[in-house]
Amino acid sequence: MDIHELTAGYALDALDPGERADYEEHLSSCERCREELQGFWHVSGALAHAAGGPMPPASLRERILEQARSERSNVVPLRRPRFVVPALSSVAAVAAVAAIGLGLWANSLSRDLDRVESERAVLGDPNARTFPSVSGKADLVVRPSGEAVLIVRTLPPAPEGKDYEIWIFEDGVPRRAGLFEQPGVALLTRRLEPGQKVAVTLEADGGVDAPTGAALFTASAA
Amino acid sequence: MRPRDLAHLSDEALVALVSRSNEPALAELYDRVSGIAYGLAHRILRDESLAEDAVQDAFLGLWRNAGSFIPERAKASTWILTLVHRRAVDLVRREQRRRTEPLDHAPEPSEGSAEEAAWLRLDRQRVQTALAELPDQQREAIELAYYGGYTQSELAERLGEPLGTIKSRMFAGLSRLRELLGNDMQTSGAKGTPWTSTS
Numbered sequence: 001m002d003i004h005e006l007t008a009g010y011a012l013d014a015l016d017p018g019e020r021a022d023y024e025e026h027l028s029s030c031e032r033c034r035e036e037l038q039g040f041w042h043v044s045g046a047l048a049h050a051a052g053g054p055m056p057p058a059s060l061r062e063r064i065l066e067q068a069r070s071e072r073s074n075v076v077p078l079r080r081p082r083f084v085v086p087a088l089s090s091v092a093a094v095a096a097v098a099a100i101g102l103g104l105w106a107n108s109l110s111r112d113l114d115r116v117e118s119e120r121a122v123l124g125d126p127n128a129r130t131f132p133s134v135s136g137k138a139d140l141v142v143r144p145s146g147e148a149v150l151i152v153r154t155l156p157p158a159p160e161g162k163d164y165e166i167w168i169f170e171d172g173v174p175r176r177a178g179l180f181e182q183p184g185v186a187l188l189t190r191r192l193e194p195g196q197k198v199a200v201t202l203e204a205d206g207g208v209d210a211p212t213g214a215a216l217f218t219a220s221a222a
Numbered sequence: 223m224r225p226r227d228l229a230h231l232s233d234e235a236l237v238a239l240v241s242r243s244n245e246p247a248l249a250e251l252y253d254r255v256s257g258i259a260y261g262l263a264h265r266i267l268r269d270e271s272l273a274e275d276a277v278q279d280a281f282l283g284l285w286r287n288a289g290s291f292i293p294e295r296a297k298a299s300t301w302i303l304t305l306v307h308r309r310a311v312d313l314v315r316r317e318q319r320r321r322t323e324p325l326d327h328a329p330e331p332s333e334g335s336a337e338e339a340a341w342l343r344l345d346r347q348r349v350q351t352a353l354a355e356l357p358d359q360q361r362e363a364i365e366l367a368y369y370g371g372y373t374q375s376e377l378a379e380r381l382g383e384p385l386g387t388i389k390s391r392m393f394a395g396l397s398r399l400r401e402l403l404g405n406d407m408q409t410s411g412a413k414g415t416p417w418t419s420t421s
Contacts, residue, residue, distance in 0.1 A: 005389060005390070005393050006389070007393070008389075008392045008393040008395075008396040008397070009367070009373075009374050009389060009392055009393075011396065012364065012367040012368045012392065012396070013307055013308050013311045013367075013368075013371075014367035014368075014372065014373050014374050014377070014392065015373065015374065016373050016374070016375055038296065039400050040396050040400065041296055041300055041304060042296075042297075042300065042400065042403070043396055043399045043400050043403060044300075044303075044304070044307070044368065045297065045299065045300035045303050045304070046345065046348075046349045046399075046403050047349060047364075047368050047369075047399075048258055048259075048262045048303040048306075048307060049258055049342065049345045049346055049349060050345070050346045050349035050350055050353075051258070051261045051262040051265045051369065052261055052265065052346070053260070053261030053262065053264040053265045054260070054261065054264055054270075055257050055260065055261070056256050056257065056259075056260035056273075056274065056277060057270075057274070060256070060260070060274050060277060060278065061249070061252055061253075061256065063274075063278065064248075064252060064277075064278050064281045064282065065245065065248065065249055065252070067278070067282055068245060068248055068281075068282060068285045069245060071282070071285065071286070119289075120241065120289040123238060123239075123241055123242040123289070124241070124242050124243075124289070136230070139235075151231075151235045151238050151239070152232075152235070153230060153231045153232050153235045154230070154232065182234075183232045183234055183235065184232070184234040184235065184238065185234075185235075185238045
């Protein structure tokens with residue numbers, strides 16, 4: 001059978017371990033399968049919603065949050081000695097591997113690693129400052145270096161043939177500062193000086209040289 | 223960010239906050255997804271304590287790896303449920319739990335379902351309706367794989383069919399479901415605000 005047809009089995013977690021590994025390797029180089037998998041994962045997500053079953057006990061929430069808290073104290077501080085490895089139970093370690101496997105899928109696709117790393121660097125910088133947008137539609141997170149991301153909450157996905165474009169106003173002139181298609185995290189492609197204003201408009205696919213539409217929201221790094 | 227503000231954030235924005243170790247964001251995501259996640263794990267594992275383990279492992283996996291999530295590629299809730307599902311089937315295979323039991327049907331949701339939002343009930347109905355439209359053999363392959371945790375080769379053995387037949391059924395069934403369900407499933411607890419053209 002064609003390896004492409006394993007996409008369904010992969011989306012249902014029904015491949016044998018060897019096949020799963022082969023397929024994940026294949027996925028990193030096959031755009032067709034990645035797109036198909038996206039659609040199939042949408043279906044398996046729907047199947048999850050139809051599973052029924054009981055509600056979790058209240059104690060589970062506290063247990064998870066407590067464990068998360070204790071891990072954070074192990075891994076986050078910048079002065080963490082290099083030789084300390086966060087303690088994971090063997091069971092949890094397997095989960096981490098599964099998550100990384102899925103992350104590998106995500107990371108290898110359509111979006112370069114540098115950008116993901118940059119977003120992570122901004123979001124993970126304890127010295128970054130957060131500025132809510134005027135409308136509350138987004139938060140602007142800015143590192144002291146000026147690297148910044150927008151965390152966009154309440155926009156619908158951009159219509160076919162359109163992108164959301166980010167602008168930074170330099171001396172009152174809007175400069176292109178990145179594109180995004182749907183809510184989530186968007187990296188600004190240009191550094192932000194203190195006090196500068198950011199706006200988002202809806203533009204033709206790929207962006208334009210100067211904004212044509214009304215600002216959907218604005219935020220200021222001040 | 224203050225916890226009371228989180229209710230207005232999308233699931234994807236919450237994952238972004240989780241990636242910077244924001245605990246209230248993790249709690250908010252848990253509150254949105256854990257009911258479905260636990261129901262799924264329980265259906266597969268048929269054991270409360272194992273189902274709790276699967277959900278816990280998945281959420282801690284999220285806590286550690288939220289930075290690797292790419293919102294362009296999947297909804298955050300789908301990503302979390304994928305983590306839960308994979309963990310649950312790994313556990314059920316290790317426990318050899320379901321091998322002797324017959325296939326069962328979707329349990330009626332029990333406690334807590336009274337508070338379940340209407341959209342979730344509608345989602346469930348839509349999926350069950352779509353499943354019912356599949357040819358029996360395709361539906362059986364998908365249900366045994368997804369809810370039973372069977373691999374394709376285990377299914378071939380159990381059903382006495384060639385492996386290639388099982389793979390084809392699964393592919394055909396999932397493709398058909400994708401058509402039937404379209405892209406408009408409201409599979410998320412995020413409470414978006416209506417679209418407005420200006421701020």
